[in-house]
Amino acid sequence: MSTAVNAPTYQNYINGEWSASVSGQTVSSISPANKNEVVGYIQLSTPEDLDRAVQSAKHAQKAWRKLAGSARGEFLYKAANVMEKRLNEIAETMTREMGKTLPEAKGETARGIAILRYYAGEGMRKVGDVIPSTDADALMFTTRVPLGVVGVIAPWNFPVAIPIWKMAPALIYGNSVVLKPAQETAVTAAKVIECFAEAGFPAGVINLITGKGSVIGQGLAEHSDVSGITFTGSNQVGKQVGQACLARGAKYQLEMGGKNPVIVAADADLDLAVDGTISGGLRSTGQKCTATSRVIVLSEVYDEFREKLMAKVRTIKVGNGLEGDTWMGPCANENQLETVLSYIQKGIEEGAELLHGGGRPEDPALADGFFVTPTVFDNVTSSMTISKEEIFGPVLALIKVDTIEQAIEAANEVEFGLSASIYTASISNLLSFIQDMDAGLVRVNAETAGVELQAPFGGMKQSSSHSREQGQAAIEFFTAIKTVFVKA
């Protein structure tokens, strides 16, 4: 039965005001745990709405960039404080709208707050260097200027953290922002923007516009008054966005897929490796670009590792993320569920041995949600589709190798290079791994997922446009360097 009757409608936030789209149309955002539950209605915006958002951002940026960094930081601190008061409500909305469990959603919301505070402090840190000139009477130094209007195109898998780790640095360095969230999580995004609105940001500095990616996302990438686009999502769309920006000389930053390996060495603490594999691969239903997907295990410990892994995977409780005993929620949308099921089918067809899961749960109470069981494949080889393409679901592929060299070679044998981890007690193994693994994030005795907000984040190969987000690295994208030469 539909529970749409009382679901609220959320508006765009443009020039400091909440307003409906000129289209007069809305679309529903539903719960992946029960497709009959509408979490809210969002605006189906038009290019005209988008242009209004961009023009308001362009106008507001002129005064915003003139504020002292510390003054801009004060607004971010205020937004963090408002969000902290609303943490439970925002996290619950995230769980209802996207499916991850409530503790995960609370953790992510807390992370969003911490990111805001981190970048608030950035407003008081150095932005340039003094460089000795060859002219003894001159002073030469660098400073940084904002890009102008920044378009943020965000995915649904981290509906709070990703928009914030893009918006907070954009704002602190003096840019204004137009946020286009994924449609699946636009209600959560509206609640985040409510916090910014309550913090009293000047009108137009931050704008929210919801609608189709092909209209609003593409429109942002092509808009001549948008100076930079920061995007996280699929490789296909990311490349389209990059090309649109390149064609008109705008700056762009793309964070895309991963096919992240964990290597389990013969001397690994197997219990730790099992926990890291399960957490890295199956938390958030495997829907992280940093999720563990390939588990490359040395032959000496393969059987023992597999046994320990299976003992724990069998205990995983799939269900509605709002329920206390649920360990794993649903896929975030129907497309994602279909994608995961089709990769599982391919795995079976290509000869991998299905050890666990592989379909939808039998519990009739879960029939209206996009649930899938945690899935483990044995005897996977590097040439199989499930060990090459991003699945973005709770599917682990076990691959057996005989040496650490073979393990690293197999780990590198994909188009992606976002995150990778190794479990080992050997210094020589971990040094080889750190040196030879082609990934932007290499982690030792820790799972592939879980990035720290103060450290650079991004991938190699097809995983990103080669820039880095978060930490102090963010300044490289959200500002341009100006070299100043002064002679009396």
Ligand SMILES: NC(=O)C1=CN([C@@H]2O[C@H](COP(=O)(O)OP(=O)(O)OC[C@H]3O[C@@H](n4cnc5c(N)ncnc54)[C@H](OP(=O)(O)O)[C@@H]3O)[C@@H](O)[C@H]2O)C=CC1
């Ligand atoms: N790196 C990561 O963290 C993520 C990776 N993915 C990968 O992508 C796959 C597909 O997920 P999906 O949600 O379809 O990802 P998309 O790349 O389609 O979506 C990401 C964002 O881009 C927007 N968008 C869609 N089309 C365009 C366009 N033509 N121009 C500009 N923006 C656009 C989307 O809007 P809208 O909501 O309207 O579609 C959304 O805001 C997943 O299975 C996974 O493999 C997905 C999400 C995150």
Ligand SMILES: O=C(O)CCC(=O)C(=O)O
């Ligand atoms: O692992 C994380 O915490 C971040 C993952 C991420 O950035 C993503 O999935 O897009």
